[in-house]
Amino acid sequence: GEDVEQSLFLSVREGDSSVINCTYTDSSSTYLYWYKQEPGAGLQLLTYIFSNMDMKQDQRLTVLLNKKDKHLSLRIADTQTGDSAIYFCAESPQTGANNLFFGTGTRLTVIP
Amino acid sequence: NAGVTQTPKFQVLKTGQSMTLQCAQDMNHEYMSWYRQDPGMGLRLIHYSVGAGITDQGEVPNGYNVSRSTTEDFPLRLLSAAPSQTSVYFCASSYSQNSPLHFGNGTRLTVT
DSSP, X not given: OOOEEEOSEEEEETTSXXXXXXXXXXXXXXEEEEEEEOXXXXXXXXXXXETTOSEEEXXXXXXXXXXXXXXXXXXXXXXXGGGOEEEEEEEEOSSXXXXXXXXXXXXXXXXX | OOOEEEEOXXXXXXXXXXXXXXXXXXXXXXXXXXXXXXXXXXXXXXXXXXETTEEEEOSSOTTEEEOOSSSSBOOEEESSOOGGGOEEEEEEEESSTTSOOEEOOOEEEEEO
């Protein structure tokens, strides 16, 4: 089946930029998503990108998609302590009814 | 707007007991799904539904049943709980097959 991989941990200093990376295997993916999970909470949709785009910017968030390398990244500018959370990358395959495949999540720790 | 509501928030079961995890959404979403979240494994799809009266299996369906008698509700049943079903369970919904998923806050289940 599809495989989505992320590194498990990332630490950055407050005010720096964070870059969270994700690789996936399904070349027919239609949408790729970034979700944020705070402790004890559900998953909050941060942003998503359609597979025919290579970049999307939304305030402090920038998503880059390299479809050739099947690589997705999320850049958070001016990282704040409130950004500390687990970030999940997910892909939606072309077949199937919105059945997302998730990475293991990257735990972002922001150091004051 | 309540969004996706899951009950209960926490549950402890003994091996062999049965229970139903409830999920309701008030957004008139056609698509609903159940995921389980285990440490180091991301989220895995259990069952999903593309509309009332229609359900199908996801990646890890064994030990779980679902039904979709109304658009709003999508309960998940454990007929005979096992310790391997200890996990955090998330319900999600979306307007259509290509719309972003909205998640509930999860049910933390422990089977002893």
